Amino acid sequence: MLTNTYKTFLFISSFLPLYVILIVKFYDFDKSIRYNLLANQVAFIILLLLIIISIITFLYFYSCELNHEESFYGIENKNSEILTYFVTYIVPLTTLNVNNINSILVNILLFIVIGIFYVKSNLFYLNVLFTLSGFNVYTDNDNKIIISKKSADKINNRRFVKVKKVGHKIYIINTKK
Template sequence: MKLKIQLYILSLWLLFILLFINKVKIPLCFSDCKFIGWKNLFLDNIIPTISIVIVLLGFIFYFRFKYIVSGNKSLPEKVTNIENINWEHLTFLVTYVIPLLSFDLDFNLDEDRNSLMFFLVLIIIGLIYVKTNMFYTNPTLAILGYHIYKISTTKRNNVIFISKDVISEDDWIEHKLLSDNIYIANKSKKNESRRT
């Protein structure tokens, strides 16, 4: 469950980078300039500050994810059937991330309560994302070079695999369970020995 929540936060990485770019207010001055102070700078940039914190958390969670998936893997299994389902990254991006950018986050709760609604929507999406095991549809992982496959092997049928490798039928893969029927996989060294 903890890994799913961390991957959900990582999936929002793009959203918070775009929010930072959209909302950051940097005071510009060309003559007779004076620093406005850290407090005023922070108060003018609450959303960008929250965005940067979440982006930094995303970095931490990504390196934690890499550490978790680098651990022991299973014995190699041969891929008997494969379907590339990378399009599911785009589904998450278009369905959730892009519409969230339309919120006007000015923290003026008396006016339309946009910021409150934004964070409530993020929490609801997060609950759905974690409860339905859709954490693998992560657009950030796609940007970082991961692929999603629905694979059948000699021992399993129609299982979701996340991999940095491009996998094809008849390849041998090693995998590690992430949750339920979702695994992280990479090509086995057995592939190399077959080629030589």
């Protein structure tokens, strides 16, 4: 089972595209790299740190060992929920103005509130990195959540599928086999 700390890291990783978008937003393409790094030093350091945390967290999740067997019936694709979640929260966060303390505080508070909800509600499967790396999110008739690279056909109605249980009724299958 995942700890709240690791769920928090998964939450941070779910916004990896946002960090890249913010770097592009803060970067002045008419100026040199040196100028940009000095002018937005704190923002770039924080964003780079968040990117590194995101990549390490996702790679750890991606390489987990399948050590459990489970059966799934009546699988339904939930990938659209990931996009809805991401788009709903990315728009306000892209309005960040690093020169305005109110903008920074509002965005930090919004990020914290979203994070608390994400961790407490076990919504760590709503991560755009799963979609970008070829994973699908499914639910079955028992409301089990399956994060898998396999197609629904390869999982549905099988007697046993090798999985890693990562939360209450949440499973990952990180191979296509």
